[in-house]
Amino acid sequence: MTGLQHKERICKFLGRFFNINDVEEDDNFFEKGFVNSLFYMQLLMFIENEFGISVLPDDINSQNFNSIKNIVEFIEKKNNIKAG
Amino acid sequence: MYEQNIMYEQNMDIQRGIRAFVEDIIKPNAEQVDRKEEVSEELMLEIKKSGYLGATISKKYGGLAYNNKDLFILHEEAGKGCSSFRSLLTVHGMVSVAIERWGDEEQKEKYLPLLAKGDLIASFALSEPEAGSDISQIKTKAELSGDQYILNGSKKWTTFGQIADLFLVFVLCNEKPTALLLDRNTDGFQIIPINGLLGARGSMIAELKFEDCKVDKDKMIGRPGMGLSHIALSCLDYGRFFVASSCVGLSQACLEASLDYSKKRKCSGKAIRKHQLIQKKISEMIVNTEASRLLCQKAAYLKDQKDPNSIMATWHAKYFAAKTAVKVASEAVQIHGANGCISSNSVERYYRDAKINEIIEGSNEIHELLISINGYKNY
Numbered sequence: 001m002t003g004l005q006h007k008e009r010i011c012k013f014l015g016r017f018f019n020i021n022d023v024e025e026d027d028n029f030f031e032k033g034f035v036n037s038l039f040y041m042q043l044l045m046f047i048e049n050e051f052g053i054s055v056l057p058d059d060i061n062s063q064n065f066n067s068i069k070n071i072v073e074f075i076e077k078k079n080n081i082k083a084g
Numbered sequence: 085m086y087e088q089n090i091m092y093e094q095n096m097d098i099q100r101g102i103r104a105f106v107e108d109i110i111k112p113n114a115e116q117v118d119r120k121e122e123v124s125e126e127l128m129l130e131i132k133k134s135g136y137l138g139a140t141i142s143k144k145y146g147g148l149a150y151n152n153k154d155l156f157i158l159h160e161e162a163g164k165g166c167s168s169f170r171s172l173l174t175v176h177g178m179v180s181v182a183i184e185r186w187g188d189e190e191q192k193e194k195y196l197p198l199l200a201k202g203d204l205i206a207s208f209a210l211s212e213p214e215a216g217s218d219i220s221q222i223k224t225k226a227e228l229s230g231d232q233y234i235l236n237g238s239k240k241w242t243t244f245g246q247i248a249d250l251f252l253v254f255v256l257c258n259e260k261p262t263a264l265l266l267d268r269n270t271d272g273f274q275i276i277p278i279n280g281l282l283g284a285r286g287s288m289i290a291e292l293k294f295e296d297c298k299v300d301k302d303k304m305i306g307r308p309g310m311g312l313s314h315i316a317l318s319c320l321d322y323g324r325f326f327v328a329s330s331c332v333g334l335s336q337a338c339l340e341a342s343l344d345y346s347k348k349r350k351c352s353g354k355a356i357r358k359h360q361l362i363q364k365k366i367s368e369m370i371v372n373t374e375a376s377r378l379l380c381q382k383a384a385y386l387k388d389q390k391d392p393n394s395i396m397a398t399w400h401a402k403y404f405a406a407k408t409a410v411k412v413a414s415e416a417v418q419i420h421g422a423n424g425c426i427s428s429n430s431v432e433r434y435y436r437d438a439k440i441n442e443i444i445e446g447s448n449e450i451h452e453l454l455i456s457i458n459g460y461k462n463y
Contacts, residue, residue, distance in 0.1 A: 013392075018461075037317060041321065045392040049389075060307060
C-alpha cells in the first residue's frame with residue numbers, strides 16, 4: 001500500500017469526527033480542538049486494526065498522531081520496521 | 085432459549101461453567117456479602133480457585149484469555165449473582181488490562197501470572213475527593229527523586245481498596261498524568277475503609293492516602309503523560325463494558341424473581357400474573373432486558389473486531405443497561421410489594437445495587453453529553 005492510499009484511508013476515518021476539508025495535511029487537529037479525549041483511543045484502534053500494526057508505549061507521543069502527515073509517516077515507519 | 089440463537093457453542097460452554105459457579109458459590113453468599121459489607125476470606129479463596137480473576141489475561145501468563153463475548157457472559161452472570169463480586173472482577177480486570185496493554189515485558193511477567201491466579205488482588209485508584217467525572221482534575225502528585233517517585237495526595241471510592249495488594253494509581257508527574265503500580269505495604273500508604281455504601285455494599289471501597297510514598301521508577305506503566313489519555317481511558321472502556329454487562333444480569337435476576345413471585349402471589353382471588361398491570365410491567369422488563377443484552381453483545385462483537393466504533397457502542401450499552409437495571413429493579417420491588425422492601429428478599433438488594441451503576445464508570449449525565457456530541461457528528 002502506498003503513502004497516498006494510507007492517507008486516503010486515514011482521511012476517511014478522520015472525516016467521521018470533523019470536516020476533513022477544514023484541515024491541512026500538517027495541521028494539528030488536537031490543537032484545533034476538533035476532537036475529544038475518546039478520539040485518541042478510537043484513532044489508535046483504527047491504526048492498529050486498519051494497518052495491522054501494534055502501537056507500543058514508546059510510540060505514544062504527541063508528534064506521531066496529531067496530524068495526517070505525521071500519522072502517515074508513523075505507519076510507514078512501523079511498516080518499514082516490520083519489513084525488516 | 086433465545087440466547088442460543090446468537091451465541092457460539094464455545095460461549096455456551098463457558099456460560100454453563102460460570103452459571104454453575106455463580107449459582108453454587110456466589111449467590112448463596114450474596115446476602116451476607118451485602119450485610120457484612122465484605123467478601124469473606126473463604127469466599128475469596130473460592131473466587132481465586134475459579135480462575136475468573138484471570139479472565140482478561142492471556143494464556144501465556146496463566147489467564148483464561150476470554151474474548152469480549154465471553155467477558156460479557158462472565159459479567160452478566162456475575163451481575164446476576166452478586167454486584168460486589170462483579171465489582172471485584174471489574175477492577176481486577178481493569179488493572180490486568182492496563183498491565184497487559186501498556187506494561188513492559190518485565191512488568192507483565194512479574195504481575196500477570198499472580199493476578200491471573202488471584203495471588204495478587206488489584207485495585208484501580210483514579211477518583212479523588214475532588215475529581216470524579218472530570219478525571220483531569222486529579223491532584224495526587226509524584227516527584228521523581230533518583231530512581232524513585234515520591235507520592236503525595238489521596239484517592240477516594242477505590243473499589244476493593246480495603247484488601248487489594250496492588251494499586252494502579254494515577255498521579256501527576258511534572259503535570260503529566262502518569263500511572264504507577266503501588267504495593268499495599270509501601271511506607272506512608274494508608275488505607276481507610278469506607279462503609280455504608282448504598283449498593284454493591286461488599287465492594288470494600290476505601291480512601292487512600294499517600295504521604296511521601298516511595299515507588300520505584302520501574303513501576304510506571306507506559307510513559308509519563310499517558311496516564312489518563314491512554315491508560316485510564318482504555319481501562320475505563322473495559323470497566324464500562326463490564327458494568328453494562330453486569331446490568332444485564334441484574335435486570336435478568338429482577339425479571340426472574342418477578343416472574344416467579346407473580347405466579348405464586350394471589351390478589352383478588354387470582355395470581356397477580358393474571359392482572360394486566362403486572363403483565364405490562366413484566367413485558368417491559370423482558371423487552372428492556374433483552375435490548376440491554378443486545379447492545380452489550382454488539383459492543384462485545386465490535387470489541388472483538390477491534391473496531392473503533394466499539395468505544396461508542398460501549399457507551400450506548402452502558403447508558404441503556406444501567407438505566408434499564410434501575411427501572412427493572414424498581415418494577416421488581418413494586419411487583420413484590422411490601423415483600424420487596426425487606427432485606428431478606430433479594431430484590432431489595434437488587435434495587436440498591438442497580439442505582440450504583442448509573443454513577444460508576446461514567447454517570448448517566450456524562451453518557452448523555454458524550455453520546456449526544458457523538459450523535460451530531462455521526463448520525
